[in-house]
Amino acid sequence: MSNVWVIGDGTPAYEIAKLAQNAGHLVFTSFVDEKGNPDELIYEQPRWGFAPFTRRPETNPDVIIEAIIKKSQKLTAWRGYAVELQKKLTDTSMLVSTLSASATEISAWVARTKMVPRQNIIGWATLPPMEHSSAIELLPTQFSNERVLNLAKEFFTSLGKEPVIIKDCVGGVLPRVVASLINNAAYALMEGVASAADIDIAMKLGTNYPYGPLEWADKIGLDQVLGILEALCETYGEDRYRPAPILRQLVYAGHWGERTGCGFYEYL
Amino acid sequence: MIENIKKIGVLGSGTMGGGIAQVAAQSGFDVLLYDINTEILQKAFSKISGFINRAAEKGKITRDEADIAIERIITTTHLPNMAGCDFIIEAVPEKLELKQSLYQELDTITAPKVILATNTSTLSVTQIASVTKNPGRVVGMHFFNPVPLMKLVEVIGGAISDEAAIQITVEMAKRLGKTPVVTKDVPGFIVNRVARPFYLEALRLLEEGVADYATIDRLIREGGGFNMGPFELMDLIGLDVNFAASVSVYEAYFHEPRYRPSLLQQRMVESGRLGRKSGRGWYEYGEGEK
Ligand SMILES: NC(=O)c1ccc[n+]([C@@H]2O[C@H](COP(=O)([O-])OP(=O)(O)OC[C@H]3O[C@@H](n4cnc5c(N)ncnc54)[C@H](O)[C@@H]3O)[C@@H](O)[C@H]2O)c1
Numbered sequence: 001m002s003n004v005w006v007i008g009d010g011t012p013a014y015e016i017a018k019l020a021q022n023a024g025h026l027v028f029t030s031f032v033d034e035k036g037n038p039d040e041l042i043y044e045q046p047r048w049g050f051a052p053f054t055r056r057p058e059t060n061p062d063v064i065i066e067a068i069i070k071k072s073q074k075l076t077a078w079r080g081y082a083v084e085l086q087k088k089l090t091d092t093s094m095l096v097s098t099l100s101a102s103a104t105e106i107s108a109w110v111a112r113t114k115m116v117p118r119q120n121i122i123g124w125a126t127l128p129p130m131e132h133s134s135a136i137e138l139l140p141t142q143f144s145n146e147r148v149l150n151l152a153k154e155f156f157t158s159l160g161k162e163p164v165i166i167k168d169c170v171g172g173v174l175p176r177v178v179a180s181l182i183n184n185a186a187y188a189l190m191e192g193v194a195s196a197a198d199i200d201i202a203m204k205l206g207t208n209y210p211y212g213p214l215e216w217a218d219k220i221g222l223d224q225v226l227g228i229l230e231a232l233c234e235t236y237g238e239d240r241y242r243p244a245p246i247l248r249q250l251v252y253a254g255h256w257g258e259r260t261g262c263g264f265y266e267y268l
Numbered sequence: 269m270i271e272n273i274k275k276i277g278v279l280g281s282g283t284m285g286g287g288i289a290q291v292a293a294q295s296g297f298d299v300l301l302y303d304i305n306t307e308i309l310q311k312a313f314s315k316i317s318g319f320i321n322r323a324a325e326k327g328k329i330t331r332d333e334a335d336i337a338i339e340r341i342i343t344t345t346h347l348p349n350m351a352g353c354d355f356i357i358e359a360v361p362e363k364l365e366l367k368q369s370l371y372q373e374l375d376t377i378t379a380p381k382v383i384l385a386t387n388t389s390t391l392s393v394t395q396i397a398s399v400t401k402n403p404g405r406v407v408g409m410h411f412f413n414p415v416p417l418m419k420l421v422e423v424i425g426g427a428i429s430d431e432a433a434i435q436i437t438v439e440m441a442k443r444l445g446k447t448p449v450v451t452k453d454v455p456g457f458i459v460n461r462v463a464r465p466f467y468l469e470a471l472r473l474l475e476e477g478v479a480d481y482a483t484i485d486r487l488i489r490e491g492g493g494f495n496m497g498p499f500e501l502m503d504l505i506g507l508d509v510n511f512a513a514s515v516s517v518y519e520a521y522f523h524e525p526r527y528r529p530s531l532l533q534q535r536m537v538e539s540g541r542l543g544r545k546s547g548r549g550w551y552e553y554g555e556g557e558k
Contacts, residue, residue: 126491135490164487166479173473173484174491177498180465184526194458198449205420205447206412206459210493213462240525 002155003059007032007077008067011128011221011259012097016065019130019159028061032068036076060089063155064116065124066096066106069227074101075109082113089116093148095155098123099175099224100231103168104141119145122152125172126161128220132210136161137172170235171228178216179228185213186244189264196264214264217247218257222264226251269432270439274298277353279370281312281343284387285359287415290316292357293340294329294416295444300353301343309343316341319416351377355440357409359387367391368399375400383433383440385409389460390516393426393453404430407437410457411446421446426453455520456513464517464527467510470498471530481550503549507533507542 004025006017009032021027030038068074094116096106103123111118123139136156140149153163166173185199194202200212210216217225226248232241250256250263257263275298278289289301293316303309317338324334347370350356356374360366367386374384380402386393387409397406408424421441425434434450441448451457456464470484479487485497502510511533518527536549543549 132493133491135487137487137491162490164479164483164491166483166487167477169476169478173470173479173487176473177466177469177488178492180469180526181462184465185462187526188454188458188462191454192452193454193461194449194451198451199458199462201447202420202422202449202451202458203462205418206422207463207466208495210495238525240528 002026002062004028004063004065004155005030005061006065006067007081008065008097009033009069009073010067010224010256011219012069012099012126012130012224013065013067015128015130016067016159020065020155023158023160025158032073032077034070034073036068036070036073037080060087061092063151064089064092064094066094068097069100069224071101071231074106078110078113078115082115085115088114090120092116092120093151094121095124095152096121098125098137098139098168098170098172100170100227102141102170103139103144107141107143118143120148122148123168123172124152124156125175127175127178128224130161134160134162135164137174138163138165139168139172140165141168170231175228176232178213178220179225179232180241181209182213182217182220182225183229183241183244183247186217186247186264189214190244190246218263218265218267221257221259222247222251223256269436270443273354273436273440273443275300275353275355277302277350277356279303279350279356279358280360281309282359282361283413284411284415285357286312286316287413288357288359288387288411289341290319290337291416291444291446293337294320294333297340297443299341300349301341302345302347302350303343304345306343306345309345313341313343347373348377350374351379353378353382355383355385355436357385357387359411362388362390364391364395367396371396371406372399375402380405383407383436385437385440387411390455390513390520392455393424394428397426397428403428405433407433408453408457409437409441412459419445419447420459421448422457422459423448423450424453424457425450429453456517460513461517464514467498467502467533468514468527468530471533474499475530475532499550502533503543503551503553505543506545507549508537511537 002025004020005028007030017027017029107118107121122144125137156163196214200215203209203212229243255262258267261267276292277300278285279302281301281303289299293299320334320337323329324331384406393408397403407429410422412418412420423437438448481499485499488494488497514529541548544553547553
């Protein structure tokens with residue numbers, strides 16, 4: 001059992017925290033707001049059903065799981081926590097979400113705050129819903145040491161997810177493929193090709209997808225999907241990843257999917 | 269309207285037409301199956317009756333049901349016989365001129381209220397309809413292969429299809445035991461358009477060396493819950509067929525970057541490693557696995 005501190009802003013953070021708690025780890029959870037500042041409101045959201053967690057670890061955590069989606073939020077959050085903690089966590093391993101930035105890039109920022117040395121940092125990637133998945137992506141940087149690699153493997157194995165090592169990149173394998181599918185479905189919806197329900201039915205029956213892309217987006221969180229696409233767009237500078245305006249509109253409107261009660265569909 | 273439909277005409281007795289005729293007969297419709305010569309029709313008929321008989325042997329339907337279904341199918345090489353049909357589904361080869369000339373004939377043979385539904389995968393329904401005097405009754409009815417197993421039917425309203433024709437086709441799909449979805453006449457309709465990134469992003473990840481194809485497949489399956497990874501699926505579909513679909517969608521959307529085909533896949537196609545059908549694609553297949 002380890003002392004795990006989960007920091008995030010959406011469904012991935014929630015799911016990891018829940019899985020870690022169920023696996024018997026001592027879990028602390030912090031949520032950040034859209035700017036990256038600690039947000040107790042998000043934390044209190046009844047939809048998370050999150051009451052059992054305390055906010056900050058009392059001692060130095062063994063593992064920090066970072067699951068913040070936007071780059072700008074990540075920066076603010078790490079600066080904030082570095083100031084707040086006022087100490088170097090030289091023995092803490094940090095598993096950073098690579099949905100919107102490569103582990104190498106995140107390591108560079110974290111190294112600047114001097115909170116965690118960059119050898120202790122490794123990337124991870126997957127997508128909600130995680131309950132049925134049995135594999136998770138691990139993205140070591142050129143600096144990641146054996147210790148963090150082994151610890152990350154052990155941690156995810158303890159959650160029932162087999163770690164699979166891939167090259168460090170933005171968006172990993174599954175998130176990049178699925179976010180692109182969702183974006184493409186969102187364009188089709190926006191262009192009036194078919195209704196959201198018909199698009200989802202078609203993809204489930206016509207190609208055997210586990211979820212329709214739009215209902216999947218609602219499960220992941222539209223904020224998260226948009227974050228992945230914006231990061232891919234910025235990284236590759238290619239039109240191919242430009243997010244569908246309808247996705248952005250829904251995110252602006254606060255319709256982030258199941259978690260907020262409304263996304264491509266309504267949840268009552 | 270739909271209650272009056274008793275007899276379905278099916279044009280083309282190949283992979284799709286044969287499957288559609290089988291499903292229609294098993295759903296209680298009389299079927300008139302048309303093709304260019306009796307030899308082809310005989311082959312198609314024995315294939316269809318074989319499938320239906322096998323269903324009876326397996327106990328999925330009764331012997332009586334099988335016999336009745338087989339009796340419902342009549343074949344013809346004489347197009348004007350289609351005059352007796354209440355609903356027509358066309359599944360002839362994917363060639364615009366061929367389909368258009370057939371629709372021109374059907375337009376004069378059949379009563380104007382009879383719906384003409386095309387099973388085209390890549391052509392524009394609107395363009396096929398445009399050569400008829402009653403384009404409002406021409407719609408798309410896109411079945412999936414194998415027709416008896418695949419539940420989905422995309423019902424495509426062309427730019428000038430009548431709303432009523434679309435609705436009747438939706439009802440017809442339901443009567444055939446299918447789940448219809450309604451889509452506009454856009455390249456790839458829903459499935460073949462929305463699915464493109466499943467292959468194209470996976471190919472890019474491979475090109476960038478993020479992971480090898482087997483690892484990508486594994487992460488998509490075990491991480492995402494898909495039944496098959498993109499590379500396994502390409503091998504099943506045929507790399508050439510899958511590549512052609514990407515090229516066709518890319519061209520049809522005026523080179524939209526989201527659909528840009530993969531150079532790596534093109535090289536694979538050129539190499540002749542086309543997937544299961546050639547014994548090797550991304551993966552190698554023993555004789556038994558093909
Ligand atoms: N095969 C698939 O997976 C699939 C899936 C969905 C849609 N489709 C579409 O269905 C249509 C048929 O495809 P298929 O795979 O069944 O092809 P196929 O080659 O198996 O069958 C075509 C049949 O049409 C017959 N034919 C040729 N010329 C004809 C004519 N002038 N008049 C009448 N019949 C003629 C052929 O003899 C053959 O029996 C195409 O438009 C295709 O795009 C195919």
